[in-house]
Amino acid sequence: MRRIITMTVNNRPGVLNRITGLFTKRHYNIESITVGHTEIEGVSRMTFVVNVDDERTAEQIIKQLNKQIDVLKVNDITDQAIVARELALIKVAAPPAVRQEIYTLIEPFRASIVDVSKDSLVIQVTGEPEKVEALIELLRPYGIKEVARTGTTAFTRGAQKATTNQKTVFII
Amino acid sequence: MTKMKVEEQEKARTKARMSGSLMLIEALKEEKVEVIFGYPGGAVLPLYDELYKAGVFHVLTRHEQGAIHAAEGYARISGKPGVVIATSGPGATNIVTGLTDAMMDSLPLVVFTGQVATSVIGSDAFQEADVVGITMPITKHNYQVRDISELPRIIKEAFHIATTGRPGPVLIDIPKDITTAEGEFDYDQEVHLPGYQPTTQPNHWQIRRLVEAVSQSKRPVILAGAGVLHANASNELRQYAEQQNIPVIHTLLGLGGFPADHPLFLGMAGMHGTYTANMALCECDLLINIGARFDDRVTGNLKYFAPKATVAHIDIDPAEIGKNVPTKIPIVSDAKAALQELIAQQGKPADTAAWLKQLDEWKRRFPLHYEPEAGTIKPQKLIEMIYEMTNGEAIVTTDVGQHQMWAAQYYKFNRPHRWVTSGGLGTMGFGLPAAIGAQLADRSATVVSIVGDGGFQMTLQELSVIQELGLPIKIVIVNNQALGMVRQWQELFYDKRYSHSLIPNQPDFVKLAEAYGMLGLRAKTEAEAAEVLKQAFAMDGPVLLDFHVRADENVYPMVAPGKGLHEMVGVKACEESSR
Numbered sequence: 001m002r003r004i005i006t007m008t009v010n011n012r013p014g015v016l017n018r019i020t021g022l023f024t025k026r027h028y029n030i031e032s033i034t035v036g037h038t039e040i041e042g043v044s045r046m047t048f049v050v051n052v053d054d055e056r057t058a059e060q061i062i063k064q065l066n067k068q069i070d071v072l073k074v075n076d077i078t079d080q081a082i083v084a085r086e087l088a089l090i091k092v093a094a095p096p097a098v099r100q101e102i103y104t105l106i107e108p109f110r111a112s113i114v115d116v117s118k119d120s121l122v123i124q125v126t127g128e129p130e131k132v133e134a135l136i137e138l139l140r141p142y143g144i145k146e147v148a149r150t151g152t153t154a155f156t157r158g159a160q161k162a163t164t165n166q167k168t169v170f171i172i
Numbered sequence: 173m174t175k176m177k178v179e180e181q182e183k184a185r186t187k188a189r190m191s192g193s194l195m196l197i198e199a200l201k202e203e204k205v206e207v208i209f210g211y212p213g214g215a216v217l218p219l220y221d222e223l224y225k226a227g228v229f230h231v232l233t234r235h236e237q238g239a240i241h242a243a244e245g246y247a248r249i250s251g252k253p254g255v256v257i258a259t260s261g262p263g264a265t266n267i268v269t270g271l272t273d274a275m276m277d278s279l280p281l282v283v284f285t286g287q288v289a290t291s292v293i294g295s296d297a298f299q300e301a302d303v304v305g306i307t308m309p310i311t312k313h314n315y316q317v318r319d320i321s322e323l324p325r326i327i328k329e330a331f332h333i334a335t336t337g338r339p340g341p342v343l344i345d346i347p348k349d350i351t352t353a354e355g356e357f358d359y360d361q362e363v364h365l366p367g368y369q370p371t372t373q374p375n376h377w378q379i380r381r382l383v384e385a386v387s388q389s390k391r392p393v394i395l396a397g398a399g400v401l402h403a404n405a406s407n408e409l410r411q412y413a414e415q416q417n418i419p420v421i422h423t424l425l426g427l428g429g430f431p432a433d434h435p436l437f438l439g440m441a442g443m444h445g446t447y448t449a450n451m452a453l454c455e456c457d458l459l460i461n462i463g464a465r466f467d468d469r470v471t472g473n474l475k476y477f478a479p480k481a482t483v484a485h486i487d488i489d490p491a492e493i494g495k496n497v498p499t500k501i502p503i504v505s506d507a508k509a510a511l512q513e514l515i516a517q518q519g520k521p522a523d524t525a526a527w528l529k530q531l532d533e534w535k536r537r538f539p540l541h542y543e544p545e546a547g548t549i550k551p552q553k554l555i556e557m558i559y560e561m562t563n564g565e566a567i568v569t570t571d572v573g574q575h576q577m578w579a580a581q582y583y584k585f586n587r588p589h590r591w592v593t594s595g596g597l598g599t600m601g602f603g604l605p606a607a608i609g610a611q612l613a614d615r616s617a618t619v620v621s622i623v624g625d626g627g628f629q630m631t632l633q634e635l636s637v638i639q640e641l642g643l644p645i646k647i648v649i650v651n652n653q654a655l656g657m658v659r660q661w662q663e664l665f666y667d668k669r670y671s672h673s674l675i676p677n678q679p680d681f682v683k684l685a686e687a688y689g690m691l692g693l694r695a696k697t698e699a700e701a702a703e704v705l706k707q708a709f710a711m712d713g714p715v716l717l718d719f720h721v722r723a724d725e726n727v728y729p730m731v732a733p734g735k736g737l738h739e740m741v742g743v744k745a746c747e748e749s750s751r
Contacts, residue, residue, distance in 0.1 A: 010367065013316070018308055025309045056494065063491035069313045069333060072367045 002031070003050050003058050004078045004154050010070040011037070011044040018068055019046065028052065028061055032086075032151025043072065047153040077156050084154035087124065088132045089114070093143035094121040102142060109135045120145060187358055192320050192351040193222040196284065199327040200228065202359050203282075205255050207231060207246065207612055209239035213259025214299060215286025218351040220257075231608070231641070234633035236263050238605040240270025241631065244279050245569060245609030248592045249617075251404065253280040253334045254609060260286040261299030264345075265306065269599060271341050272310040276596025277425060278402060280339035282330050287316065289349040303345045312340030317347065320355035332363045337370030338489040339402055370488060374505035374513050381501050382460070382484050383519035389458035389482075391527040392418045395441060395470075398425035398595075399463015399487060399507045406430065406588040408511035409462065415515060417524045419531055421449040423464045425595040428585035432564075438531060439540070442470040443731045444577040447538035448531055450729075450737040453478050455530075458522075461485040463507045466496040467596065476736025486510045538743055540581050541728075549701050551575065551650050551721040555582035558620055558648065561705050566590065566618040569607040571627030572598035574656035577727045579622045590617075601630030604647065608634060611643045618646070618709070625651040625678050635688040638714045646708050647716045652723040653678055660726045665733075685716035694718045 009015050016035060023030050031049040038045045052058045058076060065074045094102055099121070103113070106123055109131065115122035125135050129152055136147060190198070196219060200208070208230045212220045223230055233239040236258045243254025254274075258267050264285040274281045288297040304316045313333050315326045323346070330342040386392055400409050406429050413420050413436050420430045421441045430437055439446030441453055450472075453459065459481040464470065466485075471477040474496060484501035485493045493502045503510055542552040555578050558566070568583055569592040570576040576593055585591050592610050594602040607621035628649050638645050650656075658673040685692025693704040693715060701719055708715040728742025 013318070014304060014308070017305065021308050056498075060491065060495060067489070067491055069365060069368045 001052055001054070001058070002078070003052060003061075003076055004082065004084060004152065005048040005050060005061065005065070005074065005076050006155055007046050007048075007065060007074040008038060008043050008072040009046060009068075010072065011042050012070055015044070015070045016046075018070060019065065022064055022068065023050075026060070026064060028057070032149075034151045034153040036153070045153075047151070049152050075156075077154060081157040081160050082154050083157055084128055084152050085126055086129050086132050086150055086152050087126045088136070088147060088149045090123045090125065090136060090139055090144060091120055091146040092123060092139045093119060093145060095119055098142060102139070105138055106135065111135060187356060187360075189354055190357050191218070191222070192317075192323055192346065192353055192355070193219045195323050195355070195357045196327065196346075196351075197222050197226045197228060198357055199324060199359055200255065203253075203331050206252075208255045208257055209233055209242045209246070209609065210257030211236050211239055211259065211263060213263045213286060215260035215288060215348045216257060216263075216284075216351070218348065219284075219286070219346075231612070231637060233605065233608075234636050235631065236266035237269055237601065238608075238631050238634040238637070240267045240281070240283065241273070241599075241602050241605035242609035242612075242634075242637075243281055243283075244270060244274050244277075244602075245592050245606030246613045247274075247279045247281060247339075247609070248606070249567060249589055249610045250613035251402075251589070252613075253282050253331060256281060256283040258283070258285050259299070260288055260303070260348075261301045263299075264303040265301055268306065268310065269597070271307055271343065273594055273597040273599045273602065274341040275310050275312065277594065278339050278398060279341065280334040281341035282327075282334050283341060283343045285343060285345050286351075287345045287347040290318070290347045291349065293347060303343070307343050310341075311343045312338075314343040314345065316345040317350050320350055320353040323350065323355065324357055324359050325361065328359060328361065329363055329365060332365070333368060337368070337372075371490070371504045372488065372506040372509055374486070374503050374510040376513075378501055378503045379510070379513050379517065382503065382514065383517045385458055385482055385484065385501060386416055386418070386460075386522050387520035389522045390524070391456045392416075392458040392460065392522050392524065393438070393452045393456040394418050394420045394460045394462060395423065395453070395464050396420055396426045396429050396462045397423040397464025398429075400426060400429040401463075401588055403463065403488075403507035403509075404588075405508035405511050408508055408515065410434070412511050412515050416519070416521045417528065418460070418522060419452060419524075419528065421445075421452060423467070423470050423595075424580055424593065426464060427580060427591045428588045431586040432584035433586055436528075438535070440580055441737075442467075443472070444581065444727050444729065445470075445731075445737075446535075446540060446581075447729060447740065447743045448534040450731065450740055451534055452531060454480075454736075454738045456481045459483050461487070462511070463487060465489075465492045468496075471496065472731045472737040472739075473734055476738060542725075545722065546698050549695060549698055549719050549721045551578050551652070551719075551725055552582050553698060554648070554650065554701060554719055554721060555579055555622070557701060557705055558622070559583045561709050562618050562620065566620045567592065567607075567610045567614065569593065569603045569610055569619065569621045571600050571603040571623050572657075573600070573624050573627065574652070574660065574725075574727050575622055575624045575650035577657075578650070600624075600627035602627070604628060604631050605634045607645045607647070608637055608641075608643060611645055619643070620646045620648055622648045622650060624656060625649055625653060625681075626655045626675065628681075632684070635685070635690065635716070639689045643714060644712050645714050647714070649681055649716070649718045651678065651681070651718055651720050652725070653720075654723055657727070663726070681716060681718040690714045690716060692716045692718065694720070696720045
């Protein structure tokens with residue numbers, strides 16, 4: 001099962017190493033990590049997407065992360081109302097003949113062209129990983145030259161519904 | 173007036189400007205550190221210069237591994253953090269085993285390693301190693317000091333982290349230029365660690381649930397681990413067990429937490445545990461784990477572990493609860509606090525009369541057992557002789573393997589903090605240096621280091637330290653000219669293909685003792701053994717005893733790897749012999 005875990009950590013040397021080392025040591029598989037500053041100086045935020053076999057493993061991950069001195073707060077937000085976003089840059093082969101077609105295609109995704117060259121375009125898209133995935137699939141027939149994805153970053157929405165057992169699906 | 177003056181002076185001292193090396197010495201004084209175990213080298217020369225001037229008690233072991241195991245032994249007996257200094261590079265890498273050992277067995281250590289100067293870090297400088305990187309997964313926390321201004325705070329945090337919550341080793345890597353840089357020494361500061369707030373008091377509701385579960389249970393059992401010892405909760409454990417009529421089982425590391433001669437004691441559980449302890453775990457309807465982590469050597473195959481039991485688990489480390497065994501009643505707490513709360517509840521005791529009768533019957537019919545044989549030395553008999561010779565009062569340290577299991581089975585620990593062994597990591601070469609630390613922690617105690625002929629040779633250079641300090645440690649080599657436990661497994665599971673486990677050409681250990689300036693004695697029969705033991709324990713100084721035991725003796729009973737506790741072997745013979 002796929003879990004989205006967010007945490008705040010002290011922005012100290014080696015802290016990322018501590019966390020990834022813990023995942024290696026305990027055989028947890030990381031699908032993606034994002035790290036960045038928060039509104040508080042000296043505090044960074046990490047978002048992990050991990051694949052685990054069962055609830056117990058998910059619980060263990062949280063507990064083991066919590067034991068790290070530099071970890072301030074850990075949350076498994078998978079089952080909450082969340083905003084989860086990923087950014088992807090997609091370089092696609094685009095001879096002049098198909099450019100218009102590509103423009104039309106990316107429009108519903110609110111993706112944008114961030115670089116143009118003689119025979120290719122770089123498209124930037126943000127959204128839930130599924131949306132990014134869908135766009136990549138649509139562009140594939142044109143010939144994808146390169147893809148760079150950031151991995152998911154996420155946090156909980158301001159208001160949580162009373163019952164949030166089911167993950168709320170947001171289109172964009 | 174005078175008091176004010178003293179306070180002012182104190183304040184002036186704690187705010188003074190000084191070098192990093194001196195800060196370290198001052199911090200150790202503030203922490204009331206009595207002894208440092210260490211080994212000098214290039215990167216820690218400024219530090220050793222200050223040690224020299226300050227006249228701090230420092231034990232120069234002959235290998236850094238010896239230093240860290242000695243610090244572990246010291247911590248285990250004294251309850252205080254063991255302090256270690258090693259130099260950069262090889263000095264630091266030599267303590268890796270000890271750090272892992274302390275991490276697995278939750279021993280508080282504060283370890284200082286030298287590092288090359290900050291200007292050359294990352295350049296593969298002479299004796300440079302990425303010690304923080306190497307030790308990250310084997311320490312509770314570690315630091316590299318990047319600026320002199322951080323040093324006092326880091327040392328203070330290190331002692332706090334090592335000794336609170338679930339204890340463990342903390343390492344501080346100090347570049348050489350930091351040890352000579354000057355800064356303000358302010359040690360009078362609060363530790364501020366928002367990411368580290370261990371829970372030490374039990375949740376009241378969970379305690380009530382446990383009280384309720386006990387009152388309804390018919391076959392409860394307590395499995396007590398080293399958490400009881402770390403919390404100094406032996407008295408509370410005994411009080412609680414007696415109040416509620418609940419029998420007690422120990423893990424290997426927990427031995428001594430509950431008196432071995434107490435009628436409610438069932439012995440050690442696990443791979444080489446007693447029949448009664450293991451069967452009690454199979455049959456119990458309520459299992460109360462206090463400060464143990466359900467190690468695989470205790471549980472056997474988890475599929476068959478405590479199948480009929482509701483599990484309650486008291487542990488200071490929330491990550492241990494539910495890690496291996498699904499737990500109905502989780503109590504995150506210091507063992508002492510939880511036990512005090514449980515005692516205060518004065519819950520209705522479990523009706524255990526029938527259960528205790530059953531357990532007594534098992535204890536009577538299936539005790540630990542070996543076949544005596546006078547012409548040789550049976551290792552089990554040897555341990556019994558040592559037990560009698562020391563009135564069960566000695567501090568016993570061991571390595572890992574057969575001798576360790578025999579010591580755990582046949583030395584009956586009635587008091588807490590007398591047993592120093594490498595449990596989680598199972599480190600050969602642990603026992604001898606650990607005995608040094610143990611003896612320094614309790615000078616008046618009789619210390620017996622029971623080691624195998626294999627493990628002894630991994631750290632035997634520390635004989636020098638024992639001789640130098642005149643520590644009256646009795647070193648007992650259970651010499652079977654083999655790596656006994658490896659040999660046993662090869663006999664049982666590899667069709668007697670003794671691949672590199674037999675060592676017939678061991679050195680003359682008696683002469684070795686003499687070379688190190690201590691008395692060496694040898695025995696090959698039970699009668700000789702009695703004689704040399706008498707001689708050794710009558711002496712005030714260190715003695716090395718080389719006992720040539722039956723080489724083909726195996727440790728029983730045994731739960732084979734991958735089997736459930738109910739599948740233990742080596743029990744039947746006991747039943748027959750008791751008839």
